[in-house]
Structures are given as structure tokens and as C-alpha cells.
Amino acid sequence: xxGCVVTPREQTPSVGGSQQQARDTVIVGWTVYAPAGTRIRTxxxxxIRGVVCDxxxxxxxxxxxxxxxxxxxxxxxxxxxxx
Numbered sequence: 001x002x003g004c005v006v007t008p009r010e011q012t013p014s015v016g017g018s019q020q021q022a023r024d025t026v027i028v029g030w031t032v033y034a035p036a037g038t039r040i041r042t043x044x045x046x047x048i049r050g051v052v053c054d055x056x057x058x059x060x061x062x063x064x065x066x067x068x069x070x071x072x073x074x075x076x077x078x079x080x081x082x083x
């Protein structure tokens with residue numbers, strides 16, 4: 001899907017947990033900002049930087065900007081498929 005902006009999504013692991021090994025944060029997936037009008041469902045898959053990902057949670061449509069009338073992006077979370 002062209003025209004997307006992809007940013008890493010991070011989580012701070014619990015102190016002393018098995019994921020925290022001299023790290024402050026752990027990358028758990030990506031947040032994707034897709035062009036206005038993009039249709040994406042939780043049953044879809046996305047390939048991000050060569051990695052197949054599940055869509056996590058409901059995509060969020062930012063709707064229309066009340067000042068400009070322009071449509072906003074569609075935002076969704078994507079996580080690496082494991083197993």
C-alpha cells in the first residue's frame with residue numbers, strides 16, 4: 001500500500017522482567033499511518049519492511065479536519081506474525 005508512514009511501536013517492559021536485559025524499551029510492532037480512505041480490516045495482513053504482520057485492534061480513521069475539511073489518515077497497529 002503506497003503512501004504510508006510506518007513508525008516503530010515500543011513498550012517499556014516491567015522492571016526485572018524476562019524481557020528487560022539492560023534495555024529501556026522493546027519494539028513490539030509498528031504503527032502505520034495510511035492515506036485517507038484506506039480500507040483495512042483486522043483480518044488483513046501487512047508486509048512491513050519485508051516482515052508479514054497481523055493487524056492488531058481496530059483501525060482508526062482520523063475523519064475530517066474541522067479547520068481544513070481535509071480527510072485525515074487511517075491509523076493501525078501491526079505486529080510480527082509468530083508461530
